[in-house]
Amino acid sequence: MGESLAPTPLARLSRLRPDWCRTVAARRIAAAALVVLAAVAAVRSDPDGEQVDVVVAAGDLTPGTQLAAHHVRVERRPVTTVPDGATTDPAAVVGVTLAGPARRGEVLTDVRLLGPRIAEAAAGRDARIVSLHLADGALVDLVRTGDVVDVLAAPASETGGGARPRVIATRAVVVLVSEKAQGPGAAGERAVLVALPEHAANEVAGASLTQAITLTFH
Template sequence: MATTPSRPHRHRHALTRLVDRRRRVLAALLTAVALLTATLLVRPPPDATTAVLVAAHDLDPARPLTGRDLVRRDLPDHAVPIGALAPGTGWDGALLNAPVRRGEVITDARLSDPPARAYGPDLVAAPVRVADPGSVDLLSPGSRVDVLAATGPGDPHRPRARPAEEVATDRPVLAVPDGDVRGGEGGALLLIAATPAEARALAGHAVASRLSVTIRG
């Protein structure tokens, strides 16, 4: 009497027939997987990128930059120019020194560089002619001074001199001329960062007052 094949044996036999029928398909799939793996192994990794700021549209150098003027773009490291501005850089309100086309990477060389900008966006560079050249010899860029204005000719025989007026308070020195030109007519010149109102006041006092400085640091 013939024996009936067991259930596990029948399942294995059916699986074998299925594999035989799909042998070519399985071989093609395995070949594709092998080729893909080989491609991934030999392909170089993607280039590292750096986020930079580019012009969102054509930019006019006569108009200060706003948040709508620059957009972020990720560039390969080898394509990033020196001095490229990164997102988060304090460029809002800055001025360009030339027109810029849409898509151009913005670098620090594209920005105008007002001397007083490092000390605040609202400050300007104001020249001060100090009556006493010797006091200017004690200053260097970065020193902080108060500027005082004394009215009158400075006659030492006047019995009651009026107190000097403080025109600018705690202002940084931007530049000090070379020693051989400090003792020009009217005193020594230095350049400070000041508000526009202080700059106007200094210009007015330069006509009829003697300017001096007190040094804070």
């Protein structure tokens, strides 16, 4: 007799096995994908882990502004966008003088505020900030923050024929130029603040008490 055309149970099982294996593999892949998606969702559901509170300007600010509480606000920013030296405590900046202009929403850093950090950033370790009152008031309008200048001094009472002006400091970095007084009848001498190494700063500060001061630009 010829072989039966009906497949045996073993033959039927061997034919079903590939589909069963593929089903198990698909389930495992789907399970792994769900685990990955759950991990991503867990990270995204906690954005605070990637953000930090920083102090920003509440409005446009001019150089020389003595910061008050209404000048600043606290905002949360992504850690990757926060610059080094960012201020995180608003109380720490109240009463501090702003060294340069700041736009609304700008993060206030240590080098935006007058103090040891801005002096160090401008003129190196142990630098000092010195206030200059220039003999030529019109020269103040030409000075800008970041300018590199040499400081010259001459006896204020000199009428000619006496000692020549002498250079008392080189490569001073301007960190602040005070704003013009506003309002009717406003007047007042404007100051230029420069950063210098300690010895040069003391020399300039002493000379400015008795001598006329001027600048040359690099």
